[in-house]
Amino acid sequence: MNLPPLCEAFVLHFGEMGSRWGINRTVGQIYAVLFVAEQPLCADDIVERLGISRSNVSMGLKELQNWNLLKPRHVQGDRREFFGTPDDIYSIVRTLVDERKKREIDPTLTILRELLMQSPGSDAERYAQVRLKEMHELIELMTGWYADVQKLETERLIQLLSMGSKVVKVLEMKDRLFALPGGKGRRAISSQAGG
Amino acid sequence: MNLPPLCEAFVLHFGEMGSRWGINRTVGQIYAVLFVAEQPLCADDIVERLGISRSNVSMGLKELQNWNLLKPRHVQGDRREFFGTPDDIYSIVRTLVDERKKREIDPTLTILRELLMQSPGSDAERYAQVRLKEMHELIELMTGWYADVQKLETERLIQLLSMGSKVVKVLEMKDRLFALPGGKGRRAISSQAGG
DNA sequence: CTTTATTTTCAGAATTATCTGAAAATTGGA
DNA sequence: TCCAATTTTCAGATAATTCTGAAAATAAAG
Numbered sequence: 001m002n003l004p005p006l007c008e009a010f011v012l013h014f015g016e017m018g019s020r021w022g023i024n025r026t027v028g029q030i031y032a033v034l035f036v037a038e039q040p041l042c043a044d045d046i047v048e049r050l051g052i053s054r055s056n057v058s059m060g061l062k063e064l065q066n067w068n069l070l071k072p073r074h075v076q077g078d079r080r081e082f083f084g085t086p087d088d089i090y091s092i093v094r095t096l097v098d099e100r101k102k103r104e105i106d107p108t109l110t111i112l113r114e115l116l117m118q119s120p121g122s123d124a125e126r127y128a129q130v131r132l133k134e135m136h137e138l139i140e141l142m143t144g145w146y147a148d149v150q151k152l153e154t155e156r157l158i159q160l161l162s163m164g165s166k167v168v169k170v171l172e173m174k175d176r177l178f179a180l181p182g183g184k185g186r187r188a189i190s191s192q193a194g195g
Numbered sequence: 196m197n198l199p200p201l202c203e204a205f206v207l208h209f210g211e212m213g214s215r216w217g218i219n220r221t222v223g224q225i226y227a228v229l230f231v232a233e234q235p236l237c238a239d240d241i242v243e244r245l246g247i248s249r250s251n252v253s254m255g256l257k258e259l260q261n262w263n264l265l266k267p268r269h270v271q272g273d274r275r276e277f278f279g280t281p282d283d284i285y286s287i288v289r290t291l292v293d294e295r296k297k298r299e300i301d302p303t304l305t306i307l308r309e310l311l312m313q314s315p316g317s318d319a320e321r322y323a324q325v326r327l328k329e330m331h332e333l334i335e336l337m338t339g340w341y342a343d344v345q346k347l348e349t350e351r352l353i354q355l356l357s358m359g360s361k362v363v364k365v366l367e368m369k370d371r372l373f374a375l376p377g378g379k380g381r382r383a384i385s386s387q388a389g390g
Numbered sequence: 391c392t393t394t395a396t397t398t399t400c401a402g403a404a405t406t407a408t409c410t411g412a413a414a415a416t417t418g419g420a
Numbered sequence: 421t422c423c424a425a426t427t428t429t430c431a432g433a434t435a436a437t438t439c440t441g442a443a444a445a446t447a448a449a450g
Contacts (some may be wrong), residue, residue, distance in 0.1 A: 006310050006320045013306045017299055024438070033317075040242045043397075044367050058398060078438050079395060079448060090327045104212055113223040115201055123230025125201045125273035132205060134284045135230075141356050156363050163337050168351050169371060170369050180359025181247035219408070236428075248410050253428060274418065274425065391450100398445070406437070415428070420421100 001050050007036050015109075026052060030060040031069060031085070040073035040082035067099050090154045097146065100135040105143055198243050202231050206245075220249060224267070225255040227266060235268035236275035262294050285349045292341065300338055307331040 001008050008186060009104050011032040018028020033049050041049075060076060064070050068116045069092070074083040112132050120126040149157060160167070196203050206227040213223020229236060229246050236244075238252045247251070256278060259265050264287070268277040276381055281287050315321040344352060355362070 004320045004323070006315065006354040007323050009306065010308060010323065015220070017303060017306065020217040020299060022217050026438075035226060036260055036319075036326050038322040055398075055400090055441075059439090062336070062398085074225065082398085089326075089333050104215055108208065108212060111204065114330065116203055120201065122199055124231075124233065125199045126205065126426055128199070128202050128205065131231050131284075138284050145356040145359050150358060151280075152360050158336065159359070159362055159366065161340040163362075163366070165338050165347050165351075165355070166343075167358075168347060168355055170365055171354070171358070171362070174365050174368070178282065189382055221408080250411075250428075250430090251409055254409090257428085276427085394450075395446105395448080396446080399443085400440105401442100402440090404437100404439070406435105408433105408435070409434075411427105412431100413429085415426105417426075418424095420428080 002052055003033070009031070010036060023085035024060070024063070026050070026056060027060045027063050030057065031064055034070070035085045037084070040071075040075070042078075042080040043084050044080070054156055068095050087153070090190070094150065099149075101143065101146070105139060107145075109136065112139070127142060196246055198228070202228070205231060219255070219258070221245070221251060222255045222258050225252065226259055229265070229278055230280045232279070235266075235270070235279035237273075237275040237277045238277070257316060265292050283349070285352070291347065292345075296338065296341070300334060303332065304338075307334070 002010070003011060008179060011029050014032035014035075015029035018031070021027040022158040029050055030046055033046055037045075043054065043057045043061060046052075046061075047054050049055075061070065065068055065072075065084075067087065070083045071086055073084055075082055086095075112135060115132055117131055118125075118129075149160065152160065163170075196205070198206060206224050208222035209227035209230075210220040214220040214224070224245055225241055228241055232240075238249065238256060241247075241252045241256075242249050256265065259278075260267075264280065265278045266281055268279055270277055281290075296351055305328060310327055311324055311331060312322075313320075346356065347355065358365075
């Protein structure tokens with residue numbers, strides 16, 4: 001590997017992590033190299049830095065492009081194609097989450113809905129549906145939260161995440177301030193939650 | 196596979212998804228079988244349902260236990276060990292997130308901190324540190340949010356997730372109500388966010 | 391159209407992960 | 421203690437994946 005020690009350490013770790021997330025180690029390393037590179041790189045730059053075959057780099061770049069994780073760049077007077085990663089790290093995370101959702105969560109929700117439509121043919125199936133319904137509701141809750149929060153501009157998102165659970169305190173305060181007689185103010189939330 | 200069609204469809208899908216998340220397909224299937232089973236199962240029950248070898252089941256169960264994902268159960272007058280999954284699906288997700296954090300996020304934070312302590316020996320390393328710092332701050336923001344939110348009881352968590360970005364509206368309202376002259380009320384949040 | 395730089399494809403090699411059966415270890419009861 | 425039931429281990433077999441080099445495809449420049 002032909003990289004400064006600091007970069008190499010990061011690239012190795014990132015590749016390792018990638019392989020635990022269902023991403024090919026090499027693809028993770030290619031992404032890491034691009035992430036810490038000040039300038040966009042072409043395929044041969046990556047070959048040189050990682051010491052892997054040109055064809056391997058080609059396939060890796062293709063995969064990363066399928067994930068919308070790369071920014072293609074052109075260098076004046078150079079026929080080769082260069083790639084970089086988005087400057088805004090939040091946009092990287094958004095892309096990652098969106099793509100994983102599309103590939104993994106959405107198909108899972110589809111299957112769960114299909115299975116919940118079926119009429120159970122036995123006690124075993126009836127009980128399985130109870131569990132599948134719980135799972136379906138949980139996934140919907142989490143994806144709903146993400147879909148909503150995703151619309152926020154980054155600064156607002158940071159604000160929200162920084163608050164953490166303190167938000168709940170604010171909600172309680174809001175409830176106290178605006179509660180109608182009989183606690184009507186909270187019912188809208190509870191009904192969404194309960195399922 | 197010796198399962199009712201509905202269960203089989205779920206088990207197959209879950210195994211497939213598992214393999215995209217760095218979990219062995221068979222381990223995913225074992226978990227899925229336990230998840231939809233009304234009663235705890237012993238290893239041989241799983242052998243029968245999945246049609247895989249006894250030793251494979253043994254290793255799979257061991258791995259799931261390392262992830263704290265199983266509840267060992269005992270059946271009166273039976274020497275065999277039985278396993279189930281927690282009834283509360285929220286506790287399952289908490290365990291999953293905790294374990295992944297422990298195995299993947301925490302070591303990553305450690306490495307990032309180490310690399311950020313080093314004095315850069317070149318422009319390339321100097322720039323890499325800029326990017327690594329961005330990544331470190333983002334991960335700290337997200338894990339901080341999780342650590343905080345994790346403490347909430349499930350009902351509160353559901354409430355918070357159901358609100359999604361509407362929380363921001365409530366925050367804005369709070370700011371307007373309690374802002375000190377000169378906007379002092381928001382500074383605590385902005386400083387955490389900006390880095 | 392031809393040439394040449396560059397990228398992509400893909401069959402087979404190399405590597406890695408997974409699975410199995412047989413043997414060893416463990417455990418609870420007699 | 422011994423025995424029998426059960427679980428775990430692990431070396432080798434099997435299967436899946438990743439990687440490579442060579443050839444094909446593509447595309448810009450002449």
